[in-house]
Amino acid sequence: MRVAVDLPNDFVEMLTEQAIAKEMRLAYALSLFKDARITIAKAAELAGITIYEFMAACKANRIPVIEVSREELVQELQSIGRHP
Template structure:
């Protein structure tokens, strides 16, 4: 499916259509991931990048990749045998 949005010509000329297309795809994928509507791997696919690149994009945009509280993490790790 294709969705069209209207942008001022000078904006498109300044950045280029391909770059804008990529930025919109990444921004939308980040938003969907933040909302919990898609998985990390699905968001990477929607953004058109590999998983590692999407994880780095999340980091640059301060979007947590692991969404677990400190207490939950401690509880989870306490079940592991240290030996």
């Protein structure tokens, strides 16, 4: 699908059309992933980058890649100490 967006000329002149499209794809992928509407793999695919690059973009945008509650983390850490 192709989506057209009208942008003011002074914004368009800052970057090439390809650079704007890449930024918009990444922003949309980050938004969908943050809202748990797509997986990290699908988000990376949508953004046109590797999953590792997408994880770095998540970090840069303060979007958690792994959602773990405090209780789950405490249980996991406690279970590590129990194994011989």
